Amino acid sequence: MIEVNGLSVKIHKTALLEAIQFHIAEGDHLVVVGPNGSGKSTLLKSLLGIIAVAAGEVRIKGKPLAEYSQRELARLISYVPQSSGKQLPFEVEDFIKMSRYAYHTALSDWTPDDQAALDDALRITNTTQFRHRQMTTLSGGECQRVMIAAALCQQTPVMVLDEPTSYLDPHHQVEVHQLISRLNQQLGITVVEVSHDINHAGQQGRHVLALQQGKSLWYGPGEAFLEAERLKTLYQQEFVFVPHPHSGRIIALADPQ
Numbered sequence: 001m002i003e004v005n006g007l008s009v010k011i012h013k014t015a016l017l018e019a020i021q022f023h024i025a026e027g028d029h030l031v032v033v034g035p036n037g038s039g040k041s042t043l044l045k046s047l048l049g050i051i052a053v054a055a056g057e058v059r060i061k062g063k064p065l066a067e068y069s070q071r072e073l074a075r076l077i078s079y080v081p082q083s084s085g086k087q088l089p090f091e092v093e094d095f096i097k098m099s100r101y102a103y104h105t106a107l108s109d110w111t112p113d114d115q116a117a118l119d120d121a122l123r124i125t126n127t128t129q130f131r132h133r134q135m136t137t138l139s140g141g142e143c144q145r146v147m148i149a150a151a152l153c154q155q156t157p158v159m160v161l162d163e164p165t166s167y168l169d170p171h172h173q174v175e176v177h178q179l180i181s182r183l184n185q186q187l188g189i190t191v192v193e194v195s196h197d198i199n200h201a202g203q204q205g206r207h208v209l210a211l212q213q214g215k216s217l218w219y220g221p222g223e224a225f226l227e228a229e230r231l232k233t234l235y236q237q238e239f240v241f242v243p244h245p246h247s248g249r250i251i252a253l254a255d256p257q
């Protein structure tokens, strides 16, 4: 679905990304991890075509990203940005409806297909009860579900999310993680997600790309990611590892020593 070949990004001669190389198969769930400032958001912007590439290329479905129009790309990739939508002066339904722009011209009417996409997005994200609320009145967790509903309403095969659980309490983190897993596993949406939650990344059925200072430190299956030396190299931090009491899955905990 997505091929990233030797991708480098520079701003004012400073390299933000250097020779990044990975492929994402259709239906894959890639979690991009790494310390603050390691280039994760820059990588997502490269996949969305909103940042200039210095070298290498991104291909979507075999075609170079640069050869797609904005409208074509908007039918392929949806984006849930890092910032909260809580400041947006819109009713929830009106905000979500805007994500259908790639299916419309200036004069075209709202269609039954648009309405079905809107109703499905509200139902799947459990946000139907908020459809007539103002975005500014939502809690952080509710707002994040609405942001995902807007991306879902865009009906794209790929969804890119930048730290979708930041600012959420543990319960809402779990809720949003489960929602993203459902979109991936049940709807077959290819997911590319930036996360600081290494235990979320290190799960079976996912791939992990670990970035460090704009370079790829490690790429591999989620279940092989949580390894002491790797995490120490990546975060300059000691970790301890404990088995989950129910599933036996290994959990990594930062160890202050």
Ligand SMILES: Nc1ncnc2c1ncn2[C@@H]1O[C@H](COP(=O)(O)OP(=O)(O)OP(=O)(O)O)[C@@H](O)[C@H]1O
Binding pocket: 011, 016, 034, 035, 036, 037, 038, 039, 040, 041, 042, 043
């Ligand atoms: N437009 C820009 N001009 C100058 N430097 C930039 C620009 N955009 C990003 N950077 C720098 O590039 C580096 C990578 O930024 P990026 O936002 O991709 O990191 P990140 O891994 O997503 O960080 P975080 O985990 O803190 O969100 C940072 O040092 C940042 O300051």
